[in-house]
Amino acid sequence: MSSGANGHGATLAEKILARAAGVDTPVPGQIVEGNVDLAMMHEQGAQTVAPFRAMGAEKVWDPDRVVVALDHWVPASTEGAAGLHRILRKFAAETHLSHFYDVGHHGICHQILAEDGWVVPGDLAVGTDSHTNMLGAMGAFATGIGPTEMAAVLALGQLWLKVPSSLAIEVRGTFGPGVTAKDLILRILGEVRTTGAAYRAVEFSGPTIQRLSMPERFTICNMTTEMGAKAGMVAPDAATFDYLRSIAKHAMHPLSPDADARYERRIAIDVEGMPPMVACPYSPDNVRPLPDVAREHVRIDQAFLGSCTNARIEDLREGAALMKGQKVHDGVRFIVSPASTKIYEQCLKEGIIEIFTEAGAVFTNSSCSACFGGNMGILDREEVCASSSNRNFPGRMGAKEARIYLMSPAAVVASAIEGEIADPRAFA
């Protein structure tokens, strides 16, 4: 809790980057070379192979610190996707990448990193996907990079990073019934907007955050990407250590921000009395209270309960509890896609798959599914989707005119039942 060499304390981001780069606490704007603790690739990793070879690299710096997870097109849904998978399998065999989550053991890459303990407190983690931010919930600095940069990481085990300034978001208050961590992060997005945290690190703290489970923290950190943030994180505490106790893949270096750390901006949020929220087309920061949108009777064609933001077992249990004994509304296609094969198996055991399929939903294998408009559940022009995912840009799920509303899993299920954007609290 003491003042550091800079005359004041350090943020969590500064401390993790100091550790990763082996330097004294750096200042925002400084460029450091960080040693990477964990590198993750999904299908986009296929594009790292050519630059990796062109660099003249012969081996991967540390194959034990590299995870490959197939998730966007699983099993391969196009010839192109089959090609990406083949390239990755061959590359993994040649460079001895044994932590390969191939079809049958697959899941959304971020969920795989979380549930198998690949990222632990104090880590610098990078992935070829923008939502790598999600793993910041472990008290790590986790960020997305492109495939050429990943090639450099695989070759050297390092990358350059400009030390970001930090935003502190302190949350207090208790969620009302039917209000979730997703509603909280949507509300924050409505305030901070899609550029409000650009290039910056976001640290969440406060009594509400401390009470959140790890899955809820994953949801929150996941959508810091939509705020433009380089990383979003929660300092590790008992919940983090409990979650990782039996699964952590390497040694932890838990770090916490100093009390006198310097933040560019502090934002205080009180969730007392907050209603469920919804992000309307065509931006994740176009956020309104869900009851206001529900009053406008917005008809939907598709509902999607899936993605790295909200398709964990807790989300699917909550959705199934609302779905039980109800029917999907006529004319609505309801797609439910668990975030990993392990979650799929758990759903099978708990009867969750049966509840959804009996109601008329399509319960799919684990993948990114309808989230990104390149695999399944593609929207046509004029169509409207209620989704638990994280993006609603034009063209995100198919046609550029299609309209996507982002909301909590409970609200997605309520909307699937009603055939229009609906408040889940009416079903409590």
Next chain:
Amino acid sequence: MQTILEGRVWTLGRDVDTDQIISGKYLTILDPNELKKHVFEIALPEFAAAAKAGDILVADENFGSGSSREHAPQAMRAIGVGAVVADSFARIFFRNAINLGIPTIEAPGVRAIFSTGDTARIDLGSGRITNVTTGRSIAFPPLPHHLLELLEAGGLVEKVRRELARRRADAAGAGA
């Protein structure tokens, strides 16, 4: 590397995200020459057919937000885009573009002084972009040394290639 760049301008709005640059359905395409046919299909449909090497993109705030897909700058490189200038960039796009060796310049206020079809001149060294057609110009903070070096090397691949070669030479020297 040339420090003065000149080219014909295409303008884009704010919050042009990677889905609008290369949409999800093209993400399995690996060949940049194939990708470039689909670049900006949503945001600027006439661009792919009419763009020429050396053309300069001028965008408003938050250009390239969204996913980490490198397809977007790869398609631009395949076209031979001379530079991408914007009021502000989303961070992964900025890194990807620089890593591919595309001059990528943050110049707050730049969008307001350009229209499609104008000619832009960019002085990377001094940090100034001029609209040759209208005579208006603005200054921008020059790129940090580290990034200029990266562009000078022609991108990250070449930079790492040199670094690995240097390490091998050092190791051989130490062994001798």
